Amino acid sequence: MALSIGHGYDVHAFCEGRPLVLGGVVVPCDRGLAGHSDADVVTHALMDAVCGACRLGDIGRLFPDDDPAYAGADSLVLLSRVMGFAREAGYELLDCDCTVAAQAPRLAPHRDAMRSAMARAMGCDVSRVGLKATTTERLGFVGREEGIEAWAVCLMERP
Numbered sequence: 817m818a819l820s821i822g823h824g825y826d827v828h829a830f831c832e833g834r835p836l837v838l839g840g841v842v843v844p845c846d847r848g849l850a851g852h853s854d855a856d857v858v859t860h861a862l863m864d865a866v867c868g869a870c871r872l873g874d875i876g877r878l879f880p881d882d883d884p885a886y887a888g889a890d891s892l893v894l895l896s897r898v899m900g901f902a903r904e905a906g907y908e909l910l911d912c913d914c915t916v917a918a919q920a921p922r923l924a925p926h927r928d929a930m931r932s933a934m935a936r937a938m939g940c941d942v943s944r945v946g947l948k949a950t951t952t953e954r955l956g957f958v959g960r961e962e963g964i965e966a967w968a969v970c971l972m973e974r975p
């Protein structure tokens with residue numbers, strides 16, 4: 817049995833007129849995030865972590881951001897496709913954990929809904945998906961509420 821770890825990071829800027837989608841959940845907010853897809857920065861970080869562990873490249877390689885097929889794409893659908901590629905390559909998810917840095921809005925009330933949504937997309941039990949939120953104490957671009965960033969790690973097993 818071989819274990820492999822993956823790490824992912826993503827950032828998206830706030831913009832007007834879009835829903836704020838994080839971990840597959842629409843979080844009430846007066847702004848959303850800019851992007852070619854739904855700009856779900858948490859799910860993007862998690863996808864890149866899985867890509868890293870399974871040596872699949874990265875999400876830009878799998879889902880190019882100049883491909884009209886991904887305009888407004890639901891990132892949970894992409895996450896489920898990434899897990900499909902991972903399973904085809906012989907990997908299974910053991911555990912993953914995400915951190916999202918957002919000065920606002922408050923995300924703790926949505927934590928379990930995000931964990932459930934991402935777990936459903938990955939075809940695993942919610943107990944395998946961790947998620948934490950933090951502010952950056954008003955420091956940097958996150959602290960100035962210009963954008964949101966997220967990190968994820970995952971542990972994959974190849975029997």
Ligand SMILES: Nc1ccn([C@@H]2O[C@H](COP(=O)(O)O)[C@@H](O)[C@H]2O)c(=O)n1
Nearest residue numbers: 918919920921922923924949950951952
């Ligand atoms: N967007 C956020 C940021 C943080 N939280 C919760 O608040 C706790 C304290 O955050 P600090 O940045 O002050 O350390 C954090 O552990 C989260 O539980 C949140 O819900 N939404």
Ligand SMILES: C[C@@]1(CO)OP(=O)(O)OP(=O)(O)OC[C@H]1O
Nearest residue numbers: 851852853875876879880881886
């Ligand atoms: C998933 C994709 C698809 O366009 O989403 P984007 O919204 O472009 O987000 P980004 O994290 O900049 O790049 C990843 C892309 O592959």
